[in-house]
Amino acid sequence: MTGSTALALYITISCLAFVISKIVVSCLLYRRWTRKHKIIQDTLSGGRLVIFRSPTIQSLSSKIFVKKLMELSSKDIIGSGGSGTVYRLAIDDTTAFAVKRLNKGTTDRDCGFERELDAMGDIKHRNIASLNGYYIAPQFNFLIYELMPNGSLDALLHGNLSKVKPLDWPTRCKIAVGAARGISYLHHDCIPHIIHRDIKSSNILLDHNMEARVSDFGLATLMKPDQSHVSTVVAGTFGYLAPEYFDTGKATTKGDVYSFGVVLLELLTGRRPTDELFLEEGTKLATWTCTRKLNKAVDHRRK
Secondary structure (H helix, E strand, C coil): CCHHHHHHHHHHHHHHHHHHHHHHHHHHHHHHHHHHCEEEEECCCCEEEEECCCHHHHCCCHHHHHHHHHCCCHHHEEEEECCEEEEEEECCCCCEEEEEEEECCCHHHHHHHHHHHHHHCCCCCCCECCEEEEEECCCEEEEEEECCCCCEHHHHHHCCCCCCCCCCHHHHHHHHHHHHHHHHHHHHHCCCCEECCCCCHHHEEECCCCCEEECCCCCCEECCCCCCEEECCCCCCCCCCCHHHHHHCEEEHHHHHHHHHHHHHHHHHCCCCCCHHHHHHCCCHHHHHHCCCHHHHCCCCCC
């Protein structure tokens, strides 16, 4: 065998080995993905139900689950925001989920939906609201979340005092620490890192132990590991956004920290950042708090 023939044979074998190894790796990754996801085609509505590794949902009949989804109405609404409407999906007396409906219509909204799925699918943390699956239909998309029995921090802070259990200071501190851990996880431990972009009290949910769960990644932007910001149109909730965000249009982790700082002031004072008082005086919660003595700024309604 000549030298050139041996070299050609070596190159051929190397190429074949490379191709075969790629096929094997792809097969293993696909098998891993299918073990993690349960896909159910709904031929009646033309939709597709994808369930992540959630024993609660996987033990249910897919037909019943989809039927319940299609029967959701205005009486089931438990919240709404810029990224969609949230419904309470009751399967039976003991099983219920929070379902967020995102209407289709624009490419940007569909891309946002895909980003949310990518961001939430693999995230498992005690202070992050878990995404259990999703349903894709021609007219709309549904995100299926774990239902938080104690609702949102916004509702507990600003709800009717005669109907809402008062938040004492130890509980407020516990919520603040839990939310901080969830945000820190998104910023530092997720690959790629995640900028939330809409941190506010209504996006901090509370489980049965009053443990904080950071939720709503409809506006989340994924960062590459070597990036510190993402340039984008200004999005979020007025009163919580960092001042430099309006000037630069750059969403950063520092902007999330600023928004969380506003939430901390909200916990301290019991006032919404969009309080009419601030609008009338042309100020904001941070400025208002700094110009008052501590004993006059703290929330005296609930102790």
